[in-house]
Amino acid sequence: MAERRRGAARSESARIAVLETTAALFAERGYDHLTIEGIAAEAGVAKQTIYRWWKSKSELVAECLFEGRLLPVDLVPPDSGDIRNDLTTWLDALFRFTDAPENGGLVRSLVIVAAENESVGRQLDASLGVSTLLTTRLGAATKAGDLPAGTPLKEVVDTLIGAVLVHVLQRTPAAPGAAKRLVSLLLP
Structure with a gap:
């Protein structure tokens, strides 16, 4: 019952x-x-x-x-067939989005919510799906031969997401070319 x-x-x-x-x-x-x-x-x-x-x-x-009421940005990385270019484009878009004060504040607030409540943090990751989307995209690039076999996908994904969060927490605009340099560092 x-x-x-x-x-x-x-x-x-x-x-x-x-x-x-x-x-x-x-x-x-x-x-x-x-x-x-x-x-x-x-x-x-x-x-x-x-x-x-x-x-x-x-x-x-x-x-x-x-319910999709808070983040007005598309978190899906593009898929042009060029993984490095796609990740650079995706990161540039996220950096531009978070450079706007109201958007940076929104992301900082979401970090607070996730830190305050463990289950919310897990749900946040699951509902936004960024980790899964990036891992899937990187996995497809590996299968296509665009990335070396054995590329540590989880670590690359964590680093990309972490870079965006650190950028937001530091409250400084992204330097020109920051996304391209980061992708080049992670995926030489």
């Missing part, structure tokens, strides 16, 4: 209002300045309603992310 949830049934219109408000306030203020009280007031719901549906602010932000 299924366990019944206590409290009022979840209203889909209220849920959407909460998620849309959370995404808008998150983009405007960042994670640190996002409050359940502020979200409730803007969304027109009771604070208790939010806490009944989400255990924490980080869970609420995570659901916004998982």
Whole structure:
């Protein structure tokens, strides 16, 4: 027998209002300045309603992310058949995206959410799929002979993602040619 949830049934219109408000306030203020009280007031719901549906602010932000309400950038690397050029193009696009103050703040806030809640961090990685997309793309390049057999795919992927995150955390614009130099270093 299924366990019944206590409290009022979840209203889909209220849920959407909460998620849309959370995404808008998150983009405007960042994670640190996002409050359940502020979200409730803007969304027109009771604070208790939010806490009944989400255990924490980080869970609420995570659901916004998982539903595609937070990141307005395509995280899929292109596939022109030239792995080095594709990774350079992809990194350049991410660096340009994160160089914008509001976008860098968004990514820093997501890092905070993932650091605060281990399960959210795992869900974030799974839902964005960046690691999987890059690993798949690099694996295809290896099979096509564009990369040497034995290229440490996981380590290359971790380094690429780590480079983007360090760039965001340092809050400095990417130097011209940074993406190309990084790809050349990892995939000579």
